[in-house]
Every structure is written in C-alpha cells, then in structure tokens.
Amino acid sequence: MNELVVEARQLSKVYVMGGEEVRAVDDVDLEMRKGDFVSIMGPSGSGKTTLLNLVGCIDRPTSGGIRLDGQDLAGLKEVELDRLRMRKIGFVFQSFNLMPIMTALENVMFPMEMAGVPRKEQARRATELLTWVGLPKRLNHKPRELSAGENQRVGIARALANGPAILLADEPTGNLDSKTTKEISLLFRRANCEQGMTIMLITHNEAVAGVAGRLLRMRDGRIVSDS
C-alpha cells in the first residue's frame, strides 16, 4: 500500500465573523496516498479552499491535526512551514499568479532559486518542465505575452519545480475556456499518471473533476461524499 501523503484528523477551522462563529472546515478526516488524484467539489463557502489552505500550510487549523508526507504540522515554526511549502507543496492558482516581470523560464526557476538549487540545474529543470507542459518555444515570453492556457501551463510547471510531494490546485480552470480547460485537466491527469504526482484539485466543473480518480464533495465544512 502506498504511503500516506496527507493525513488529516478531526480537522476544523473556525472563523469569527461579525461576532458569529463560522465553521469553514468542520471535523474533517482525510487521507490521501501517494499517487492519489483527488478532486473536491462543493458549493461556494463549503470549505473547499479552506481545506486546501490547511493542507497547504498557508493557514493553521483551529483544532485537529495534519500530517504531510509523514510530518506532523502541529507545532512547526513559521520558518519550518515555509521550508515545507517550498519543498513538498506545489500550488496552482486560478489566476495563475505568475511574476509579471519574469519570463516563463524565470517563473519556473524562481522556486528553485529560493530553494538554493544551482543556477544551471534550475535552467535545465525549468526548460524540461516547460517542454513537458507543451511550451518549449515560449521559454522567454513574459506572462502578458502568453494566453491564459499557456500561463496556467507555466503555473503548473512552476508548481512542479521543486519536485513536491503534492500538487494543490484551487480552481485551476476557473479562468479558462472549455477547450483550454480540457487541455489543462489532461495535463493534471498526465502529471498524476506519468509522474505519480499526488494531486488535490478544487473545481466547480464536473468534467474536470472527472479526470481525477477520487471525488470528494463538501458542504458546510464537511465532506459529505467520498467516491
């Protein structure tokens, strides 16, 4: 049996808004094994993004615990969480969030630069990743010179740069047309099949969710189905 990449136990995140308690994630248990491709669906405010943020170590739970790639996140210092995100988590954003002044190649090299990877190795791996996502001729283009689909491909290449344990994608096709949505969905599928990448993907699109091997549905902060 594959090792556990995500193990969340009784995970809760409670916000106080206008004096009222909002349970964004409510007592969630979740396990993801290496190579799992999990898509999460649910109405707005159901807690999908909050769950992804908790797994991605950019938010801390109110209660409960998470182990990521075998490491307990409880009690980790901020700098240790930063290091964990840098090495073990790849984020893909709905609006790509690429650095506008950097080229596609530089955007993919950036996480490696921050992780202290030698410059030559950065360029080699970034070129390899951009070729893998289908942009071998767009290395030196800046985000404004690329289409939305191409930008998201760069975003995926960047997320894979440091060889993470898990890829977290929050509505990665939310800003794309249907044709590009399909292409990007298949790219995630390829990352899962060809590289054995563990993926957690949030979507409102049934077709996109369909490329994952497992579908979670959330409502009111809880996982209501896991199929």
Next chain:
Amino acid sequence: MNGFNMSAKERKEDIYVLPKGARGLGSPLLVSSGAEFSEQRVQDIGGVLNVKAVYPFYTRQIYFGDGTGSVMEGFFVLDGVTPDFLVDLRPSLEVEAGRLLEQGDYLDDQLNVVVGAEIARSVKLQVDQTLPLEVGGLVPRVIGILKSTGGLDDYIVYAPLQDVQLALDREGWVTGAAVTVTDPTTTEETADAISNLSSEEFYCQTSEQIAGVVKNLISMARAIHLSVASIALLIGVLFVLSTMLMAVSERTKEIGTMRALGVHRITIFRLIVTESLITGVLAGGIGCLGGVGLSKLITWAIHKFASAAFLQAVVSPRLLGFGLLIAVLIGILAGLYPAWRITKTNIVEALRYE
C-alpha cells in the same frame, strides 16, 4: 558664508569710512555703488582723536571674461590700495606665486596687480601674465597670486591706489577709507567724530557693527538652510514612503504568492528594503547631480546678473557624500514600514487581494 565670516575676522581695520550713498557692509569689497568722497578728507580723518592710521582705497567692479557667456565670465573687484594697506590690514595674506605689492609698484608705468586665488583659478592666470581686460587703457599685469583664504580676498584684485585712480581718471577721489584706532574701547565715539567731520559726504561703520550684521546674516542663512533642508528631508521621506507603500500594496498578491511558494517573510522584508534603498540611492544620485548643476547655474546667474564675482554656490564632496548618505537613510527608513506591513499580511488574505 563661512568664508565671508572668516574673512571679516582677519581684517584689522576698526572703522570703515564710506561715502554717502555707498551700499554694503563697509568692506572695500562690497562698496560698488560708484559713490566716492574727496581724498583731501583723508587728512581730516587722520586728525581725529584716537585715529591711529587711515588707509584710503578706490574700489571698482570690473568686467572680465571672453564674452562667450561662460561661467568664468563676470565681474571682479579691483581694489586700489595704499602701499601699507596689505601689510597693516591684511597681515594673514600670503602669496602662492610672485609677490605682494611693493612701494616700487606704485605710479609705475603699468598697472601691477596681485590677484585673489579664485580669480587666478577661474581666469587661469599666472605671474607676469596680463588680465583679459583693460582699466582705463592699461592692461593689468599679474605680479602676485594670493594663497586661497577661503574668503572674500580670493575674489579681489589688489592694485596701487594712485594707479587705479589715474587709470580710471578719478585722481583725488576715493570710494572709502579704512581706519585703525589707538584705543579700541572708544571706537564708537571715534566713528561718530569722523562722521561729524562731514556728514553730507560720508558715514562710518565699525568692524563690530559689520561683524554683528554678518553674524546675523549667517544665522539667518543657517536658519533658512536648516528649515529648507528639514522640509526637503520630510518631503523626501514622505515621497519615498508613499511610493514604496503604493508599490508594495500593488504587489500584495505577488508577495502572497511568494509566501505560498515558501519564501520566508524575512527574505521578502529584505527584498523590499533593498528596493527602497536602491530607489533612495538613485534618487539621491540624481538629486546630487541636480544640485551640482543648480549650483553652477546659481553661480553663473550671480556672476551674470548680480555682479558679485566673490559669491558662488559651492557643492563640496563632503556635502555630496552627506546628501547621498541621507538618501540612503531615507531609502532604508521609507522601506521599513511598507516591508513590515506587507510581511505581516496573512498569506490567504494576500492571495485573495485584487
């Protein structure tokens, strides 16, 4: 202004006798109105009680330059003095090259002159050269170049009194007289007695009065300088601060992304402060260059329109260094708050920022 102050201190005269209508602060250097009084009065002044010696002088501003309108072009002060003037009243003056005026230079068939250091520098003069001008048909010949005093004497051309009077066709007339007294405690009374000789022709200023006025002028200039500098500094800080706040605020999402990618907040803090520092250094560099340019423009304007060759706006290397240091400090200070503020922002909120 410091040069002016130092120069005033090194003058040994106790009283200046100035013709009615003369303006300035008594020094022959600053009397340029064209007003004059009869040289015969010098003997009367010498007879006043407590007067030790009288040194008449004839001062005229003279145009120099090559007519090209360069910064070197302007006016200098030609100061016709008696043989003992420099020896008795300017004992601290030393020559860089050549010699001081001597008895034999007086009523020579040519106009021998001793030039101040700045005049020599700006017109590139050497001993035995002639000045690029004529005074009453005579071409002044340099017999000595003074060492720089950092004061007004750097901008004066000294010549024998009688030669200047002859050349300018003003024999028997002087533009003022410097007076020394035997008892300095009664200088005021002596000045009053001199003025009373002929109050229609001349009036007196004591060195103490002049020193007081100069001191006030310097204090005022320093106060204005400090106020302007403080306001400029405040504006500079606020400008860089608002620029950095805006720049950082616009990149909230980028910074959130960097944080999500694992970049530590201290690294981002350093990046922002470094950017602010570079902005400050660049702005400081441009400001320093602008300052040098502006000072040259001001000097040119003073020489061209105010006829005051002895005044010039100077930007010293020390001042430039200080300006750059201030720019660096402003850069760092103005970057600290935006950097601190943005790195405190929650990653989730930063990623949602639009």
